[in-house]
Amino acid sequence: AQSVTQLGSHVSVSEGALVLLRCNYSSSVPPYLFWYVQYPNQGLQLLLKYTTGATLVKGINGFEAEFKKSETSFHLTKPSAHMSDAAEYFCAVSATGGGNKLTFGTGTQLKVEL
Amino acid sequence: GAGVSQTPSNKVTEKGKYVELRCDPISGHTALYWYRQSLGQGPEFLIYFQGTGAADDSGLPNDRFFAVRPEGSVSTLKIQRTERGDSAVYLCASSSEVGRGYTFGSGTRLTVV
Numbered sequence: 001a002q003s004v005t006q007l008g009s010h011v012s013v014s015e016g017a018l019v020l021l022r023c024n025y026s027s028s029v030p031p032y033l034f035w036y037v038q039y040p041n042q043g044l045q046l047l048l049k050y051t052t053g054a055t056l057v058k059g060i061n062g063f064e065a066e067f068k069k070s071e072t073s074f075h076l077t078k079p080s081a082h083m084s085d086a087a088e089y090f091c092a093v094s095a096t097g098g099g100n101k102l103t104f105g106t107g108t109q110l111k112v113e114l
Numbered sequence: 115g116a117g118v119s120q121t122p123s124n125k126v127t128e129k130g131k132y133v134e135l136r137c138d139p140i141s142g143h144t145a146l147y148w149y150r151q152s153l154g155q156g157p158e159f160l161i162y163f164q165g166t167g168a169a170d171d172s173g174l175p176n177d178r179f180f181a182v183r184p185e186g187s188v189s190t191l192k193i194q195r196t197e198r199g200d201s202a203v204y205l206c207a208s209s210s211e212v213g214r215g216y217t218f219g220s221g222t223r224l225t226v227v
Contacts, residue, residue: 042220043219046215100162101162107155
């Protein structure tokens with residue numbers, strides 16, 4: 001079974017500041033890990049994913065995340081926040097060998113202030 | 115199509131009524147998923163189709179919920195005897211390959227009054 005914990009349901013940063021959204025996972029098998037973004041009244045959009053290989057993955061809109069097995073973490077970062085980054089972000093995990101069912105965290109609402 | 119299409123975008127129904135929610139996946143995507151997102155929560159898995167068959171329906175909450183995908187493309191999620199607790203956004207997603215992440219539709223917001 002898999003589970004995801006996202007620390008901080010709301011995060012607020014200033015425009016231009018570092019964005020750090022935390023995600024810890026639990027999985028009994030090697031995981032696939034994902035970050036999705038959801039803008040108001042829209043579906044979820046894939047930001048980035050880790051399946052195998054390089055543990056630092058780069059995604060769209062300048063976001064990246066690092067898979068740290070020893071810490072069971074997959075934190076999302078962006079060096080410089082932009083107003084357009086304001087949205088809800090979801091971390092998700094699925095099991096390798098199946099990779100079918102995503103288990104999502106409860107989400108982190110990112111607010112970007114001037 | 116270019117993306118995953120869900121209809122209707124909004125549905126208001128009375129308690130006890132039957133509803134159908136439709137999902138049209140990206141052309142050629144063999145895998146199709148239904149999720150339910152309640153207010154303030156992350157999406158929760160309902161059911162997964164590979165082709166025409168339900169490969170995993172472990173997330174369906176009870177026997178009032180049923181989904182079909184008769185020709186391996188369009189899928190319909192059916193809810194009988196709706197309850198107020200069924201109110202949520204129902205999301206559909208499709209994928210061409212397991213593990214590569216899904217493409218989600220914009221969802222159907224179901225409100226049971």
